[in-house]
Amino acid sequence: MNRGFLIPANSKKSMLYFSMFNKFDLILFGIGIGFSFFGILILPVENIMFAILAILPACVTGFLVFPVPHYHNVLTFLMSAWSFISERRMFIWKGWCVSSEESDKE
Numbered sequence: 001m002n003r004g005f006l007i008p009a010n011s012k013k014s015m016l017y018f019s020m021f022n023k024f025d026l027i028l029f030g031i032g033i034g035f036s037f038f039g040i041l042i043l044p045v046e047n048i049m050f051a052i053l054a055i056l057p058a059c060v061t062g063f064l065v066f067p068v069p070h071y072h073n074v075l076t077f078l079m080s081a082w083s084f085i086s087e088r089r090m091f092i093w094k095g096w097c098v099s100s101e102e103s104d105k106e
Contacts, residue, residue, distance in 0.1 A: 025065040025073060032061025 016022055021029075039054035064075040071077040 020067050020073075021065060022072070025075070028075075029058075029061045029065050032057040032059075 017026060036055050036058035039057065040051075043050040043054045045051040045054055064078075065073050067073050068077055071080065
């Protein structure tokens with residue numbers, strides 16, 4: 001094998017909890033579960049709207065930490081998409097044969 005290293009595709013999973021979550025994901029999901037638990041205790045869940053409102057934090061944080069292909073999870077995908085949209089940079093293509101002014105001075 002031409003003396004190269006073979007790195008398995010799942011080598012980063014050993015750094016994650018349960019092979020899917022990092023520490024921030026578990027904290028975020030735990031906070032959502034906690035808010036839902038207190039919402040169930042405080043709100044009258046006999047009414048369907050209050051029941052949905054009570055479990056909404058757990059559902060939203062569960063959606064954010066849900067793993068998706070090619071990204072760690074939905075939260076990572078949304079942060080990558082936001083940085084792509086908001087932090088656009090303009091790269092000016094001059095071609096490979098154009099000499100820059102800095103190299104002309106030398």
